[in-house]
Amino acid sequence: VEASIPEPQREAWKKFSAKEFSSKEDFEKDVVRHIETTLARSLFNCDESAAYGGTSLAFRDRLVIEWNKTQQRQTFADPKRVYYLSLEFLMGRALDNAMLNVGMKDIARDGLSDLGFRMEDIIEQERDAALGNGGLGRLAACFLDSLATLDYPAWGYALRYKYGIFKQEIVDGYQVEIPDYWLDFNPWEFPRHDVTVDIQFYGSVRKYMDDSGKQISVWENGEIVNAVAYDAPVPGYGTKTTNNLRLWSSKASHGEFDFTKFNSGEYEASVADQQRAETISAVLYPNDSLDRGKELRLKQQYFWCAASLFDIVRRFKKSKKAWSEFPNQVAIQLNDTHPTLAIPELMRILLDLEGLNWDDSWAIVQKTFGYTNHTVLPEALEKWSVPLVQNLLPRHLQIIYEINMQFLQYVERSFPKDREMLGRVSIIEESQPKMVRMAYLALIGSHKVNGVAELHSDLIKTTIFKDFVKIYGPDKFTNVTNGITPRRWLHQANPRLSELIASKLGSYDYLKDLTLLHKIENFVDDKDFRKEFQEIKYANKVRLAKYIKEAQGISVNPSGLFDIQVKRIHEYKRQQLNIFGVIHRYLELKEMSPEDRKKAQPRVSIFGGKAAPGYWMAKTIIHLINQVSKVVNADKDIGDALKVVFLEDYNVSKAEIIVPASDISEHISTAGTEASGTSNMKFVLNGGLIIGTCDGANIEITREVGEDNIFLFGNLAEDVEDLRHGHFYGGFEIDSQLKRVFETMRSGTFGDAGQFSALVNSIVDHGDYYLVSDDFKSYIDTQKLIDEAYKQQDEWLTKTITAVARMGFFSSDRCIQEYAEEIWSIGIIWTF
Ligand code: 73E
Numbered sequence: 146v147e148a149s150i151p152e153p154q155r156e157a158w159k160k161f162s163a164k165e166f167s168s169k170e171d172f173e174k175d176v177v178r179h180i181e182t183t184l185a186r187s188l189f190n191c192d193e194s195a196a197y198g199g200t201s202l203a204f205r206d207r208l209v210i211e212w213n214k215t216q217q218r219q220t221f222a223d224p225k226r227v228y229y230l231s232l233e234f235l236m237g238r239a240l241d242n243a244m245l246n247v248g249m250k251d252i253a254r255d256g257l258s259d260l261g262f263r264m265e266d267i268i269e270q271e272r273d274a275a276l277g278n279g280g281l282g283r284l285a286a287c288f289l290d291s292l293a294t295l296d297y298p299a300w301g302y303a304l305r306y307k308y309g310i311f312k313q314e315i316v317d318g319y320q321v322e323i324p325d326y327w328l329d330f331n332p333w334e335f336p337r338h339d340v341t342v343d344i345q346f347y348g349s350v351r352k353y354m355d356d357s358g359k360q361i362s363v364w365e366n367g368e369i370v371n372a373v374a375y376d377a378p379v380p381g382y383g384t385k386t387t388n389n390l391r392l393w394s395s396k397a398s399h400g401e402f403d404f405t406k407f408n409s410g411e412y413e414a415s416v417a418d419q420q421r422a423e424t425i426s427a428v429l430y431p432n433d434s435l436d437r438g439k440e441l442r443l444k445q446q447y448f449w450c451a452a453s454l455f456d457i458v459r460r461f462k463k464s465k466k467a468w469s470e471f472p473n474q475v476a477i478q479l480n481d482t483h484p485t486l487a488i489p490e491l492m493r494i495l496l497d498l499e500g501l502n503w504d505d506s507w508a509i510v511q512k513t514f515g516y517t518n519h520t521v522l523p524e525a526l527e528k529w530s531v532p533l534v535q536n537l538l539p540r541h542l543q544i545i546y547e548i549n550m551q552f553l554q555y556v557e558r559s560f561p562k563d564r565e566m567l568g569r570v571s572i573i574e575e576s577q578p579k580m581v582r583m584a585y586l587a588l589i590g591s592h593k594v595n596g597v598a599e600l601h602s603d604l605i606k607t608t609i610f611k612d613f614v615k616i617y618g619p620d621k622f623t624n625v626t627n628g629i630t631p632r633r634w635l636h637q638a639n640p641r642l643s644e645l646i647a648s649k650l651g652s653y654d655y656l657k658d659l660t661l662l663h664k665i666e667n668f669v670d671d672k673d674f675r676k677e678f679q680e681i682k683y684a685n686k687v688r689l690a691k692y693i694k695e696a697q698g699i700s701v702n703p704s705g706l707f708d709i710q711v712k713r714i715h716e717y718k719r720q721q722l723n724i725f726g727v728i729h730r731y732l733e734l735k736e737m738s739p740e741d742r743k744k745a746q747p748r749v750s751i752f753g754g755k756a757a758p759g760y761w762m763a764k765t766i767i768h769l770i771n772q773v774s775k776v777v778n779a780d781k782d783i784g785d786a787l788k789v790v791f792l793e794d795y796n797v798s799k800a801e802i803i804v805p806a807s808d809i810s811e812h813i814s815t816a817g818t819e820a821s822g823t824s825n826m827k828f829v830l831n832g833g834l835i836i837g838t839c840d841g842a843n844i845e846i847t848r849e850v851g852e853d854n855i856f857l858f859g860n861l862a863e864d865v866e867d868l869r870h871g872h873f874y875g876g877f878e879i880d881s882q883l884k885r886v887f888e889t890m891r892s893g894t895f896g897d898a899g900q901f902s903a904l905v906n907s908i909v910d911h912g913d914y915y916l917v918s919d920d921f922k923s924y925i926d927t928q929k930l931i932d933e934a935y936k937q938q939d940e941w942l943t944k945t946i947t948a949v950a951r952m953g954f955f956s957s958d959r960c961i962q963e964y965a966e967e968i969w970s971i972g973i974i975w976t977f
Contacts, residue, residue, distance in 0.1 A: 165207045172249070172256040175203035194330075196262045197240070197270035200253065201332040204243045205378075211247075212378040212387040218974060219298045223464050225473060225971045227292065227299040227964075228457055230487060231480035232449065233282030233429070234289070234303050234390060236274040237633070237797030239333045239377075240267075242290075245637055246380040272327050273796050275309035276392075278433040279713045280627075280823050281519050283797065284597075285480055287823075287957040290630040293381030293388045294657065295961055296973045302453040304445060305334075305375045305392035308428040313755050313794040318771035322431075322758050333377050334392070340374035342452045343398060346444065350540050362497050364540040369398040370422045372452035382632045383657060386974075393452045395425035432757045433713045434525040440537070443529055447538060450487040458494055468501060472512035476969035479516045479591065482527045482583035488514060488590035489544040497540070503547070515968040516591040517625075518584065518605055519820050522717065526609070527583040528574065534581055545581060549573055552589050556616055570612045588613055588621075593968045597627045598821035598842040600862065625964055626845055627821040628957035631659050634827045638801040641681045642832065649674060660953035669946050679942055682808075682832050689806035693751075693790055699778060702785045705747035706935050708836075709828070710811035711795050711803055714756040714763040717818040721904060722917050723752070723811055724770050726925055727789055728886045728895075731777050734786050742786055746932035749788045753795035753803065765904050767791065772895040800824070807833035808941075809856070809931055813924070815915045816840045817862030826955040832945045836927060838920070846955070850948040856934075858927040859920040868919055872912045879909060880921040 150158055166172045180186050180199035191199075219226070244250040254264040277283060285301065292299035311322040348367025355361050372393045379388040397419040406415035424441065425448050461474055479485060488510060495506035520526075534542045549572040560566055572589065574580040588594050588610060596602030602624030606614050614622060636643040636656055647653045649668050655661035668674040686703040693699055710723050727750050734742055752770050756763030774789035792799065810828035812819070812835055819841040829835060829846060837843040838859040847855050860868060871877065879887070887905050891898045908917050935941055953959075965971050 163206065163210055165210050166203065167249075169252050169256045169259070172203060172252055173259055175206060176200055176256065176260065179203060193262065193266050194270050196257065196260070197267050198330065198332060200257065200267055201240050201243075201271070204240065204247070204249075204253075205332055207247055207249075208243060208378040208380050208387055211380065211385050212389070215385065215387045216389065222298075222974050223474070224298055224974055225476060225969070226460075227297060227969050227971055228453065228475065228477045229285060229288060229292075229299060229301045229480065230450070230453060230477060230484035231282070231285040231301065231303055232446070232483040233277030233480075234274075234285045234301060235277030235279070235282035235797055236286045236289075236377075236390075237801070238268065238271045238273055240271050241637055242633060243380055245632060246294075246382045248383065271798075273309070273798050274327065274331075274333070275325055275796055276303065276306055276429060278310055278429070278431065280821070281433075281481060284627055284823060284957075286797075287628065287630040287633070288961060289379045289388065289390060290382070290632060291628075291957040291961040293379050293386050294384060294630075294632070295958060295965075296381065296384055296386045296975065297388075297961070297965060297971060298974055299388050301379070301388075301390040302449065302456075303390070303392050304426045304429075304449050305394040306426060306429045310429055310431055310755065310796075311758070315767070315771060315791060315793050318768050318775070320756055320764055320767050335376045337374040337376055340456070342372040342393075342455045343369050344372050344395075344448050344451045345369055346447070346537055348539065350543060362540060362543070364493070364497070370425060370448065371396040371398045372448060374452075374456070383653075391453070391456070393426065393449055395422050395448060397422040431755070432759075434520055434522055434715065434717075435757060435760070436525055436527045437759075438529065438533075440533060443533065443537060446483055447486050447490075447541075450484050450490050453484075454487055454490050454494065458491075468495070468499065468505070468509060471509050475513055476971060477514050478964070478968070479514060479587055481517060481519045482587045485516075485527075485583045485587040485590075486538070486541065488586060489538075489541040489548070492544045492548070493540055496544075503551075507548075507551075510590055511592050514587075514591040515593045515595070515964075516587040517595050517597065518601075518609075519597055521601070521604055521609055521820070522818065528580040529583065531573065531579040531581060542581075545572060545586060548586070548589065559616065566612055570616065584609065585613075592621070593623055594621060595623045595625045595964075595968065596820065597625065598845060599624050599626060600817070600839075600844050601820040601841060604817060604862070623967055625960055625967070626955075627823050627826070627842060628955050628960035629823055629826045629830070630957045631656050631830065633801070634804065635830055638827075639681070639685065639805040639831050641684065642678070642805070645674070645677050645681060657958070659956035659958065662950050662953045664950075666947060666950040669943055669950070675942055675946070678832065678946055679938075682805075682945070685805040685831075686808075689751075689802055692802055693792065696793060697790060699774075699788065699790050701749045701788045701790065702747060705749045705785060705788070706808045706932070707749050707751065707806055708809045708811065709751045709753075709803060709807040709833075710813075711751070711753035711792070711800065712822075712824055714754045714760075714766055716762055716766075716907075716915050717814055719813050719815060719915055719917060720752060720754070720766050720770070722813055722920065722924055723750070724766065724773055725883060725886045725917070725921065726928060727773060727777070727787070728889060729882055729925055730787060730928070731773070731780075731783070732885065732889060734783055735780075739782075742782070745786050746935055747785045747787070748932075749790065751790045751792060751803070753792035753799070755795065762904060762907065765901060769890075769895065769901055769904065776895055800827070804828055804833075805831040807831070808935065809834055809836055811835075812837040812840075812843055813859070813920075814838055814840050815865065815920075816860055817865050818915075826952065829948050830952045830955070832949055834931075834941075834944060834948065836924075836931060842955075846952075849954050850951045854944045854948045854951075856927050856931055858923040860916060860923075865916065868916055869912065869914065877913070877918075879913075880918045882925065883908075883918050883921045 166175050176199040179202035184198050186195045289301050309325040309327050312325050314321045345367040351363045375392045377390045379390050491510050495501040572585045596605050690701050690703045770791045777789045804827045807828050812822050812825040816838050822841040836856040
């Protein structure tokens, strides 16, 4: 349908075309208009939530204008676009980000004050868009920010979950999950009821020969579910580019009810059908780094991949270019294996719907896709049972088998003597039942595979993908070390530090080129700079202390050393090592004379993070932290020497308060298990130091900031296997100081010891897979070093400033440039 306004009428349009506010008065006018008309509230009925609504809608208008222009510009230029397929986008709040990115926050602050509101309170009204679990989802959000900021034409595709990651409450020390229904009022999304796609499940495949003797496959008689697009604008910083995040929502294909059932009296059945369809996009799976193989999850994956590909192909076909041009117009990045079904789906579109032959289709597919691997943990590697795929996606299973057959024939020709290799690299695992190995399918169907930090990218080549390096050669594999957006993680979370840096560098340019930060090293001896830097850190700690008091009712002294570990709770991330270290510290303090205790470096140990609802060991760790917190904080002997805090419901907006307030943050995974980590980067960029293992991006952070400005400890990745082996065959002695910690726990100091026995036994009796005992001494010795180092406040300050200055490498802008050049081969569309 031609939807353009005819030429003669365009003048009228242009005359009345929406304009962006640019003065305080116009901003206020927009806010009041939205509150009075869009929200139907009044002067006498306007609370902070209405003010948040009005402010958001005023900024939304601005974004929409730029968003429309960006899309128009991109449609006109029709460049190669990037599509980032991710089941998770952990966006957090949008308003503050929108204000900073369009650069109107000061005007808005003044305007809101005229209207009787405080900016900070208004920002606080917004609920987080929490469509993700942790690092993988937050990385996707940082990437969107960088893509827009760098003016790349890019779209994110995901699901519009009704429920994001659950809210965590701590009741009697235990985690309780509360559903996160976040869509009550979401001014940032636009339903596109005209952009829908029919998605098929189940059914069967019919094959026949057409007149020319060609084999045709038809997938038919399935169940149809409707995908409806919801769009959210993604503004770049200091640019007019506003990209799009498209979220798919599922709906029954025949509208509200099935009227045939409805009319024949099967009211309930018709409602049930509708609900079953809507279930697909209802909830985000709350497992971080764990594959549970649930059918509904596979449905989510296909629903989202099929809708996104339909959309991408539809856009491509508008240009009427030849199919061979597809990879020159489209780059699709697979964020982990979750979107791997996009590979057989694109094959199906090209073969069955567009009539291309196998070889041409396969060449297009391989050139189009890139695959990012985020983990080597075996329990996180996705596999789907063949019978499940057969039932849900019969045509896709055929295509997967065909891909596998051609691949295995190629391997056989290349390695005729290595028969065992075929079984090892086959996409199909010959188990009972057979399983589809998604990582292999993703790798085989992509032209590049990347890990997310150097160590991790090396590890995938020597472990899970070792055979594939032999098959394809090393050039198929590359590294792109993760990064973070300095807009949210410095400018927004730590405005005073951002301002101080800008005042020394002469502008905020460094927010667009973070390598410019290196120049603040010139001010490391500048007295005023140092004083201000230190005051900012202190003020951020005061802010967090205030929050801790409000949220958890615990008083902490902001002059103590703030030691923070916030991330998903997982055995491999070793929060247990941290809390055992805290118990050890408690015991040492108890043994000291009151005078010695006064001399000890006061510490505030802060934890935060969610456990997957079915992950009992992680929940036990949370419980232990809370028990220790209760006992230690109530102990009059201890006072300010040690406080332990578990912060409830860690999320992106809380991270923005927590991250700027650390003296030390903990990134202490068993070497070789944390692919990258990204909060490590955030903490250092905000003037905190790290205690960490030689794992993930910690290694590159060390390279950048220098060994003197980070506290490393523990065994190396290359020794982990032998150590594990030794636990079973070499006779295994638990570290003596850790033993003492366990004895204290067993004596009931932190409540019924039975509650923690599984945790202790995993170390004592079950082989200590995560090397807690092996690393314990090194960990507490390093913590002692930190106590001493922190007492030398002047040197500490020098370390933190130096580290900040050397963090330029970890911008997600650098990261996106690397993807753009090495994986996507895309150009920029300039904005005017
Ligand atoms: O090390 C982090 C990494 O920084 C890694 O554990 C995480 O991805 C971050 C960004 O690269 C990650 N998440 C998942 N796998 N790796 C995952 C797997 C399944 C479901 C949800 C998340």
